Amino acid sequence: MGRPVRIALIGAGTFVRKAHAPSLLELGDAAQIVAVYSRTRASAETVADAIPYDVDIYTDIAALLANEGVEAVDIVLPIPMLPEVVSQALAAGKHVFSEKPIAQTVAEAQDLIARSRPYANQVWMVGENWRYEEAFHTAAQAIAAGRIGQPLFCDLSLQLQVQADSLHVQTTWRNSGEVLGGYLLDGGVHHIAGLRVLLGEIESVCALTAAHRAYLPPADTMSAALRFASGVVGTYLITYAVGSTLGTDAVHIGGTEGSLRVSRGELVLNRGEESERQEFNVLISVREELAAFLAAVRDGAPHRNSPQEALQDLAVVEAMLASAQAGTLQRVERHV
Secondary structure (H helix, E strand, O other): OOOOEEEEEEOOOHHHHHHHHHHHHHOHHHEEEEEEEOOOHHHHHHHHHOOOOOOEEEOOHHHHHOOOOOOEEEEOOOHHHHHHHHHHHHHOOOEEEEOOOOOOOHHHHHHHHHHHHHHOOOOEEEOOHHHHOHHHHHHHHHHHOOOOOOEEEEEEEEEOOOOOOOOOOOOHHHHOOOOOOOHHHHHHHHHHHHHHHHHOOEEEEEEEEEOOOOOOOOOOEEEEEEEEOOOOEEEEEEEOOOOOOOOOOOEEEEEOOOEEEEOOOEEEEEEOOEEEEEEOOOOOHHHHHHHHHHHHHHHOOOOOOOHHHHHHHHHHHHHHHHHHHHOOOEEOOOOO
């Protein structure tokens, strides 16, 4: 392994503290965190205090990006801020890891990708840790190998209740109602990425949304029918309004010769009277995607999280939201 990639954290919120910073530290000599940015010095210092060596602290993004000692940036900011900061970082000559979603809308994401073309020699990876979940890739390999025959249907049902006193609700940009889709967008790109890993592209959707909790604007529940390019049909139900002890958080897929159930922590495959079960560690996917980013920066290694993949995840969610608004089936534009 060569020298560590000198990386700066842009953002100091909860997910940086519990996932990004610890993951970079776990990767040892692959990375050296050299700086932390936050709008407030106190927040940046909270992250810096958990790093076992000295780092620079910034409250000015332009000043951080002007630091020639910073090779790469890990941007974990509110969705409305992401595109402009990504654009600034690329223009400053930095390799960029930016959290999902790529942008608020498909149009905004397409514009951002167009603006990134002069910097094609720099790595830009859009965070989507579900594409680095081992359980999903093991399940996808089983499907590709014909373990359940030809897939025919799938369903994903998630009850992820967000309480009114949650830290997520206390963030202004989340409860403003100004982000298209709100929680349905923020979490939806994860779920669509997982479904695409398993079953390929989604070509059309038909959806309904509902708003049950005033503190989860603009909507907190969605039910959608999906048609995949392969002919698989499926359902996707997500609610942040209520939790259920009877709810599931797994994808079920039925095929001509068997079926499987996969979540981030478990894969169960049934074929005839035989049943196989595997368990997986759900805590490492952020670390694995950051490891892939560092390898791409250092060695030019390929990775799974291109801006185009992130755009396709967003396109599916946007089509579902448009379907719910228009009351009609929506085709999903292909970007990959």
